[in-house]
Amino acid sequence: MTLQNATGVYNTSITPSYLPWNTYNYCNAPHVNAHHYVKPNDSEAVLVYLNTMIRHHKRTPDNLYPNEKELNPASGWDCTDFIARDYAGRTAQVYHETIIPDWHPFASQIWTGTCDAGQLTRQGLEDAIKHGEDFWSVYHDELGFLDKVSEEDIYIRTTTEVRTHQVAGGFLYGMDSSTVNNKWPVYTQPENIDDLVPNYGCPTANTIRAAYQSVPAWTNHLARHQDLQDRLDATLGTGGLSAWSSWYDHFFDTFTSRTCHGHPLPCNSTGACVSQEDADTVFALGDWEYNYIWNAAENATTYNQLTFGVMFMELARDFKRFQSGDERHKLRFHVAHDGSMIRLASGLGFGKISPLRWPAMGSEIVMEVWRDQNKQDFVRVIHEGTPVTTLQWVALEEFIGLLEAQIPSNIFETCMGS
Structure with a gap:
């Protein structure tokens, strides 16, 4: 095992100006933006479709120490600057605030303050809004592909985790602040079969x-x-x-x-x-373990295909729908998790170029479809704002084949061992 230094940024969402713009920043991954976006070499090609997946943005810790309260500053974690709405249509517009009573017999298991574990923070929401602004600066301002932020053009897919819904809202607001008054559906699958996390069982x-x-x-x-x-x-x-000693996650x-x-x-x-x-x-x-589990270990490919094969099936269906002319959306946008991003990166072959790293907050993979002057469609994949060398101009049919190659046959029966 060769352990490389964890080069990058781990203490701010703003990458220092003395570092390259696309430096690995765990707090806020680099992503497409107008300042650094590079168009394809074919100057005659026209963008015709987008399919994108990002990780949610910054949150509180998702894992807690046995005596969490002792290990935090006395001020704890403050989430009072973030209104978390959660209400049914045609009812009172309630929102929730986390309370952590000092008198609670189990209070030592959570920090002092007003934040729940795994909760999107105000800083994370701000990063999501900026992410939306940057995305819009490319695909509206620079390329003119997205002409409006509407349900007709944009399909939002999230997991059941509330933070993915909130990041989707922040992203949409960043693209167009007038959406603050809009009611917008985000589409989820039932938790026990959700392929985006992924969350379906596979013994x-x-x-x-x-x-x-x-x-x-x-x-x-x-x-x-x-x-x-x-x-x-x-x-x-x-x-x-064992949860703490079996790996460094x-x-x-x-x-x-x-x-x-x-x-x-x-x-x-x-x-x-x-x-x-x-x-x-x-x-x-953490970087070494993520690369080993999802990329470098013997049988890691099989593990990745079984656990994310249904999501690859969903993506393949998306692109085939576009290919057949049945896709009515210009953009399909997924808000996911680190486990989603590492599997997608591995399945698309990023790990054959260089070892994979832990997907950062806001990690982004954009799959663009371009049409050349001969009416042929090609896919270009952009990871963290930079085109992927092996996927810069791949025939659409070939790209669909790459996705379908990641889908095990009879995946349900194989997962269940039947």
Whole structure:
């Protein structure tokens, strides 16, 4: 195992000006924007269709330490600057505010303040709005492809997580602030079969992943960093918890959520704190683990296809609908999660170019369809604002074939082992 330094930005949504604009920024991924957008080489080609997937933007930690309250600043997490609406049509327009009573017998398990775990923050909403502005600056202002923000032109697909709905709203508002008064549907699938997370059950895939996380390539990387694990356990009270010792996912989430919002790394009541050096190692380990699980491990491709095959089926159907002339939308826009983005990146072959990294907040993959002067359609894929070298001009039929190649035959029966 070769562990690379976790180069990039982990403490602000604004990439410092002394770094390249497309530097990896975990807090707010680079994305298409008018300042750096590059048109295809074929100057006669015309953009005719868009299909895009992004990860939601910044949120509070999704994982909690056993004694979370102790490990946060006394001020805790404040979400009173973000109105979270949630109401049924033709009823009172209620919104919710999180309360965390000091008297609650289990209050030690959550921070002080007004935020729930995994909640989109005001800063995350602001990033989503800016993301929408930048997207509009390219596909409306620069290319004139999207002429209005309307349901007729734009189809929004999200997961059942509220933060994906809120990011969709922020994105639409960024494209056109007049949508603040609009009622706009976001389409979801039932949680237990949602292919966008993905969330459908696949025991066969679970067995495959367990197998390649039981070999030396994986177990040795955990053993090699046992001193780090011991230090973190001692500081954070996570000793003996398999969810924290089986990989570095939870530590990565809790550290980055803090640093991206300007919070310090956690310190316990004895004054012991997670060091920046240890946090940097966790960030690098997170990248290595994500690349291994979804790209580099033996049978990672099969695991990826089983767990995201239904989403690849959905995407293939989208492009075939466009190909047949039955697509009435100009843009299909998906708001998803890190597990969605890493699977899409792997399935499209990004990991054959260079090792995959943990998908950042607001991570973006844009699939453009261009029509040349001979009326032939080609796909160009843009990842984090930069065209993908192997997918810069691929015949539409070939691209559909790439998507369909990621769909296992009889996927339901294969997943269930029947």
